[in-house]
Amino acid sequence: MKKRIFGTFLAAVMVFSTIAAGAVMADEELTPIDNYPAKSLQITVPPSAGGGTDVLIRALTPKMEEYLGVPITVVNKSGGGCAIGYAAGAEDPADGSCITAGVAELLGLPYTTSFEYTYHDFVPICNFNSCYGTICVPKNAPYDTIEDFVKYMQENPGTRFANSGIGGPWHILAAEFAEDIGAEVVHVPCDGGGPAATACAGGNVEAVNVSDAEVKTFVDSDLLKMLLTFSPERLAQYPDVPTANEKGIRGADVVVFRGFLGPKDMPQEAVDAVDAATRYALADPGVQEFMAANGFTNNYMNAEDYLKMLDEMDAVIADQCEKLGLGNQDA
Template structure:
């Protein structure tokens, strides 16, 4: 019996060592991420706001994941080409897309078949609200005065935007819906020409981002009456939000990172943690402040919920305005 007991103990010990070895091998052989370069698709041209945000973030994140982070511009279709390529990429975490608000506007405008549900959000990086801006010599010192005038004079106030269906057009249209005023919308080929038209007296107002009028504010050429955000914009800290002025309206442009749907959750978390650390770095925050761009962090889950809300809101607004090209 004693000999059998000794043999049984030896067998048990050998099995334990073998199982431990197997367990260790499984742990060692578990897939690691990342093991190669991470690519960020930017769906707009180099040098633009989206490209600037992506490159500043990539520069701050390049050493955090342990692998290079590079930016690749895929231009066309108002952002649709790059985002379409991003949503069809292999869901392994190595192709990340900088998605923008156009992800939830272009489909409802009938301009692109992209779908926010085909992405797994990583985090939102930036949010720049629309800012109701008039010339410094305009008769309206407050948003209330401006809206009271617009209400009393339907269609007389011309509001410049960056093109039909673009976010700054939708911002002005949303303000109309919320307040019952009626503007005359004047489209331009981008925000900069709209601001130039404002300075020249060709329109009475613009609804572009604070960053896009910050130089004119500093020069005393324009006055911002309100920003369409939850909190005040750093670029114009003394200007109250519309919410502070009794109008519950938050709308603007935003940029964030996402991977194709089906990307493993641990990979999404690794990417989130790496890019959040990059967002919190002094180099990134200093760059954003200098550029007048707002930092607007949302976690993966909060960003996913926000995308659904914005998608539904823009769908309803675009249908109401009759802007869907398929109609």
């Protein structure tokens, strides 16, 4: 009883605060449920423990637990470039007791490796956070605007772009960007976004196109300058950096997203409940404060929009992987 009152109170506070903040969150009132179809919920996290996805999901789970009324455990099944986690997640029982964190790596796996699971083996539940690519160049580079850099790229074939890994979303994004502006580039795959940014900060490559979170420290410490962001809106921290859409450049469809996926035959009732639990957690002031402090934006998408984004991005990856000649083409 006490818990219920507390929950209602929290819900009231959070609804009030979201309205007050003018947030774009669903303004319906969510009250915790007590009829979740499974006794517990296990969230499989394929990216590595301690990474952004893991940290964010662990921040969301206490509130999701409160909404669903069942205990949630987060299980890290990392390794194999997320393949191990997704292979496990796709075979989980589809009774609502298990879901998997859906991140961009899943889309690339079937194209670059012999991995046999695709996002079609899962049912999309919702998306809660997305990161967008940027284009950054070393501080002392002779170009200060994206137009100048595009011109430089067109005149100098073989501009080197560091990415976070072969076949990863940022590799695809760089390929799409280069194709769009009609320049020939050399892709330098690094072991993650941080090392890619370091390579560019040290002047070892001409550009890096990983997310704003990954280049933040370098931009702030005056080692890199950001010329373009692929986010739909300008970034709050860098209001002077134009977006790709403003400049009519393609690439905003390649997104590093974070959402939830369920096993293929997960009951609709459970899908809806997890979706609502995610919205409940995202609306919590504590969670919002956490996300703001860590540079996670709220990019909630319902199942339908999430699937649409997956479809669009999958098409881009299929196209670019073929053009780049990636992976085991014979497999």
